[in-house]
Amino acid sequence: MIAMLSPDLTARILAFRDARDWKQFHNLRTLSTSIVLEAAELAEHTQWTRDTELDEVVRARRPLIEQEVADLAILMTYLITDLGIDLEQAVADKLRNNAERYPVDKARGSAKKYDEL
Amino acid sequence: MIAMLSPDLTARILAFRDARDWKQFHNLRTLSTSIVLEAAELAEHTQWTRDTELDEVVRARRPLIEQEVADLAILMTYLITDLGIDLEQAVADKLRNNAERYPVDKARGSAKKYDEL
Amino acid sequence: MIAMLSPDLTARILAFRDARDWKQFHNLRTLSTSIVLEAAELAEHTQWTRDTELDEVVRARRPLIEQEVADLAILMTYLITDLGIDLEQAVADKLRNNAERYPVDKARGSAKKYDEL
Amino acid sequence: MIAMLSPDLTARILAFRDARDWKQFHNLRTLSTSIVLEAAELAEHTQWTRDTELDEVVRARRPLIEQEVADLAILMTYLITDLGIDLEQAVADKLRNNAERYPVDKARGSAKKYDEL
Numbered sequence: 001m002i003a004m005l006s007p008d009l010t011a012r013i014l015a016f017r018d019a020r021d022w023k024q025f026h027n028l029r030t031l032s033t034s035i036v037l038e039a040a041e042l043a044e045h046t047q048w049t050r051d052t053e054l055d056e057v058v059r060a061r062r063p064l065i066e067q068e069v070a071d072l073a074i075l076m077t078y079l080i081t082d083l084g085i086d087l088e089q090a091v092a093d094k095l096r097n098n099a100e101r102y103p104v105d106k107a108r109g110s111a112k113k114y115d116e117l
Numbered sequence: 118m119i120a121m122l123s124p125d126l127t128a129r130i131l132a133f134r135d136a137r138d139w140k141q142f143h144n145l146r147t148l149s150t151s152i153v154l155e156a157a158e159l160a161e162h163t164q165w166t167r168d169t170e171l172d173e174v175v176r177a178r179r180p181l182i183e184q185e186v187a188d189l190a191i192l193m194t195y196l197i198t199d200l201g202i203d204l205e206q207a208v209a210d211k212l213r214n215n216a217e218r219y220p221v222d223k224a225r226g227s228a229k230k231y232d233e234l
Numbered sequence: 235m236i237a238m239l240s241p242d243l244t245a246r247i248l249a250f251r252d253a254r255d256w257k258q259f260h261n262l263r264t265l266s267t268s269i270v271l272e273a274a275e276l277a278e279h280t281q282w283t284r285d286t287e288l289d290e291v292v293r294a295r296r297p298l299i300e301q302e303v304a305d306l307a308i309l310m311t312y313l314i315t316d317l318g319i320d321l322e323q324a325v326a327d328k329l330r331n332n333a334e335r336y337p338v339d340k341a342r343g344s345a346k347k348y349d350e351l
Numbered sequence: 352m353i354a355m356l357s358p359d360l361t362a363r364i365l366a367f368r369d370a371r372d373w374k375q376f377h378n379l380r381t382l383s384t385s386i387v388l389e390a391a392e393l394a395e396h397t398q399w400t401r402d403t404e405l406d407e408v409v410r411a412r413r414p415l416i417e418q419e420v421a422d423l424a425i426l427m428t429y430l431i432t433d434l435g436i437d438l439e440q441a442v443a444d445k446l447r448n449n450a451e452r453y454p455v456d457k458a459r460g461s462a463k464k465y466d467e468l
Contacts, residue, residue, distance in 0.1 A: 009208055016212055020219060021226045025282050027171050028182070029163035033281055035189070036156040036387060040274035043153050046146035047267055048259050048462035051402045054144050058200060065145070066202055070211035072152070072193060073204055076186065083175060085183055087190055091126055094187035095133055102137060109138045111399035142399050150398055153270060157391035164384055165345035165376050168285045228282035239439055250446055254453060255460045261405050262416070263397035269423070270394050273387040280380035288378050292434060299379070300436055304445035306386070306427060307438055310420065317409060319417055321424055322356055328421035329367055336371060343372045 005073060013077045023082075031079045038075060042068040122190060130194045140199075148196045155192060159185040239307060247311045257316075265313045272309060276302040356424060364428045374433075382430045389426060393419040 005013075017023055045065055049057050058065065080087050101114035110117065122130075134140055162182060166174050175182065197204050218231035227234065239247075251257055279299055283291050292299065314321050335348035344351065356364070368374055396416055400408050409416065431438050452465035461468065 005208060006205060009205055012212060013208070016215065019221050020224045022224075022228070024226075025228045027168075028175050029160075029166060029168075029171060030282055032156065032160040032163060033277060033384065036153065036160050037274050037278055037281060039149065039153040039156045040271050043146075043149040043267060044271055046149060047271060048264055049146060051144075051146075054146060058145050062200075065200065066207040067211055067214070069193065069197060069202055069204065070207040072189075073208050074211065076189060076193075080186060083179075083182065085186055087186065088123060088126055090183040090187040091122060091130070091190050094184055094191065095129060097184070098133065104136050107137045107139075109141075111139070111142045147399055150267065150394060154391050154395055154398060157388050160384060161388055164388060165381055239442055243439055243442055246446060247442070250449065253455050254458045256458075256462070258460075259462045261402075262409050263394075263400060263402075263405060266390065266394040266397060270387065270390040273383065273390045277380075277383040277387050280383060283380060285378075285380075288380060292379050296434075299434065300441040301445055301448070303427065303431060303436055303438065304441040306423075307442050308445065310423060310427075314420060317413075317416065319420055321420065322360055324417040324421040325356055325360055325364070325424050328418055328425065329363060331418070332367065338370050341371045341373075343375075345373070345376045 005077065010077055010081075013074055014081060017078065026078055026082060028079070028083070031075055031082070035072060035075050035079070038068055038071045042072070122194065127194055127198075130191055131198060134195065143195055143199060145196075145200070148192055148199070152189060152192050152196070155185055155188045159189070239311065244311055244315075247308055248315060251312065260312055260316060262313075262317070265309055265316070269306060269309050269313070272302055272305045276306070356428065361428055361432075364425055365432060368429065377429055377433060379430070379434070382426055382433070386423060386426050386430070389419060389422045393423070 017026075042065065045057060045061050045068075046054065079085070102117070106117045107114075134143075159182065162174060162178050162185075163171065196202070219234070223234045224231075251260075276299065279291060279295050279302075280288065313319070336351070340351045341348075368377075393416065396408060396412050396419075397405065430436070453468070457468045458465075
């Protein structure tokens, strides 16, 4: 099991941006749009894939999939840094919120949305 | 500057899923689609926002924005765990790749894509 | 079935698919995913664009923009044909619904969502 | 300009916008973002759906699906009107372009992208 990014790598992501003077292009709109576009590139790998073919796609396209996931992590690093989001805290809060929306006894084994449970 | 997720919180994200028996619904297709949908919810906060209004939107909607970002981090945790992706390695590789595509002297101060530089 | 485009062009869109035996790949999931991906390609043209640069982007990239819009229309033609949606009726119904959600006196000059009006 | 829908309904779509003075919010960026968001809402209906459950989802959710498709058609009507796109011509051009990328003898029965054929 692999945790998300080390402080050292986070610093390198930010240094990469500074060296190119790209922070001027980054704000909530451009970064969230970019996250949508990278997520779409990730989803493109299963655009036409039947359920029975999913494992094969993961095997055949792993390097490309890892690149899209890395792009997403890089964009999220810019976003949480620029907005000053404490991701650890935000995720802990969201898990608590989700636990209320999806109580174990109602949500267990169901893919329904909380408002349909 | 805030690093991504601690091993403890990652374990809690996975325990949340186990308690609800939701792993059966997760694969590359459903998780990448879900990442697109959460990214779209994040982008919705600036759907109609003019450049001059961006700071105000961030101020007014911070709690909601943090929730969308947390949802993205949770989904990415499921994806990298299930696919066995070493995110630290994947991001380090991608930064190296991006450094070749976007050499500092050509990319500095430009928002152009690498194939238009 | 009400055509999005002329009946002749709609027929050519469907004949294009038949000649390639592609209907087997089309269902609500694959077509809606494909619509997301094409919409993302359209949105990519303004990924980094400031408000003041929008007109210039439209001028410079018009042929590419028209191609993305055409792709969206083609995918929507497959979807409404396969699902048997009467688009003319569906749009008329939606306009009526939107008129209730966005009464002129409250919505005039506002970009707020109906639940925030 | 060729309407996506009947000229009468297209006129009603535009009158709806005029009555609310919403054209001021519409440009290539805001409309293409909105198309992404509506497409994501459409895709949400099959977010967790297995291949074997697709027909059931279409049956159970038809009214909601028709509303999302109508929203997409309304947004595309704004976009092609504002940009002065002749959709009939754009689609005819794209079909010709696709016919070159996907020749029948190579593309028949294959879901591969043109650059992998």
